[in-house]
Amino acid sequence: MSEPRTLAPPERRVAVVSGVERIGAYCVITAHDGSGPRNPRPGQFYMLATEECWGGGSDERPYLPRAFSYARAYVEPDGVALSFLLEAIGPGTERLAALRPDEGLALVGPLGIGFRAPPDGFRPILVGGGIGAAPLLCLQEELDETTVLLGFRSAAHAQAAALFSGEPKVATDDGSVGQQALVSELLAAELDADPGATVYACGPPAMLEAVRALCAERDVPAQLALESGMACGFGACFGCVVPTTDGYLRLCVDGPVLDADRLETVL
C-alpha cells in the first residue's frame, strides 16, 4: 500500500477564513483553500499562521507557524474548505482564534503521512484526547463502523464530542460528562470485550503512552498521531524528532502518524 501522503504545493499560500465557530473550550476555524490539493489524507497536517499581524503578541510572538492536523476537508466547486480545531492557549493559538471571516489564513500543506486503512476484519477504534480529537473527525468519515472513545478535561472541552457522528463514548477528568475516567480505561474495556480491533489514537503524550502500552500488551495494532514542536513542517529544521526503534525520526516527514510498535515509549 502506498503511503497516505498527499503532496503539498512548495510554497505558502493564503486561504480565506469562512467561519470561526466556538465549541465549548475550542474554536473551529474553517477556511477556503482555492489552490491547494483537495484530497488531504486524515492525519496529515498544515502549518498555519495568520496572513496579517502574526507577531507582536505576548513576548513579541508568535513568529513561527503552528502545526495543526486538519479536522475536516470538504471539496467545494472552486477549492476545498479546510477546518481546524484549536484551543487558545498561547500567543499563536490566541492569534489564530482571533481570526474573523474574510481574513487570510496563511498555510503550507498538507504535510506528513496520515493514517493507513485498517487491516481487513479489524474493527477500528478511534481514541482521542482533548484537541487530539481533530484528525479523528475526518478519519471517522472515511471508515465504516467505527467506535469512538474520547477523553476531555472538563464539560467545556467535552462539547467537541458533538462534532462526531454517532454516539462517541466520553470520559472526563472531573466526571462532568460521561464517565469519570481516563480514555485509556474506556479503551481497555473495549478491548476486553472484543480484542479483534485496530486502534487509531491522537492526544497528549501520557494518553498515547497508555494506549501504546495497552495495545502492546494485547497485541492490538495501533497507529498513533504524535505531536512535537515544529518550526517548518517539511523536514528542514530537524526540530520535531521523536525517539523510535529506528533512532530519532522527524515527525513532520516520517510521521506524524507512526505505528505504535515503532515506539518504545511516548514521551
Next chain:
Amino acid sequence: MTELCGVSLRGPVLNGSGTFDAIAARRAFGDALLERFPFDAFVSKTITLEPRQGNPPPRLWETPAGMINSIGLPNKGLEGFLASDLPELGRLPVPLVVSVMGFSREELAQLVAAVGERDEVSMLELNVSCPNVETGLIMGADPAETALAVERVRGETAKPLVVKLTPNATDPAAVAAAAEGAGANAVSLVNTLKGMALDPQSGEPWLGGRTGGVSGPAIRAIALEQVAAVASAVEIPVIGMGGISNGRQAADFIAAGATAVAIGTESFRDPAAGRRIAAELNDVSLSIGTPTTRSTPV
C-alpha cells in the same frame, strides 16, 4: 546572473546550511520543488566524518522574532552522505555546496578530500563553529585556529572553499582575514548566535542540548554589522545572512558588501521564501536610483 568564486549562479540567493533539506522537501512537495526550486545554489546540511543522531529533544524554542535551535548536526556521516544523499543532491537544478565539519584538522582534511573529488560538488563550505578536540578551542572563534584549519585543507581540493564564520567571536573580521590569508575563496556569515531558554515550569534549560543558536529577524541588525565589518576586511566574496526575510533586507546585506545572501529561518515559515526574496531583491535593484525620502521610518 551572479558569479561566486568562479561558479555561475542564476542569482544571488542561497540557503543557509542546515535550514533546508532538499531531499525531505522533495518527499513533501514532489517534483514541483525542483520545478520551482527556491535557491540559486543549494548548501547541504553539515556532514561530519562519523554519523551523528543529534541532540535529544526538545530542540526548538520560539523567541521574539526568531527561534533557538539545538539540533546537534544529525547526519549520516561521510560514507552515508556520499552513498545515498550526494547522488540525489546532484540532481538538483542548481550548483551544490557541501558543508563539512571536522573535530580536528585531520578530520576536516579527510572530509574535504573525499567530498571535493565528487563531480556533483561545486564548492565546499567549512563549518568551523565547533571545538577542535586537540586544542579545545572553537576553530572559528580564533583567527590563528581558523588559519591553521584552512591551510591544512587547502591542498586537498582545487574547488572553492567557503569558510562559514561564527558570530560568537571577538572579532569576526580578523577571523575572516585569517581565512582569506590561508587560502579561503569566500566567507559566509553569520552562523547562529549562542542562546538559551529556560523551561517556564522547572527553571531548567529547555533545550535538550542546554544551549542553542538564535536565528531569525531577532539577529538581523547584528548580522548586518558583522557582514559590513567582514566585507571591509577582505577582498574575497562575502555571503551574508542573518534574519533576512524580504528583498529589501537582502539588498541591505548586498549594500553592506555581500556578493550573495542566504535565507535560513524564513524558509521555515515559507518553503518558497528564497524564490520570493530573489524576486523582491530584483525589484529593489531595479528601483535603486529612484529618489526616495530619507528618514527614519516612524
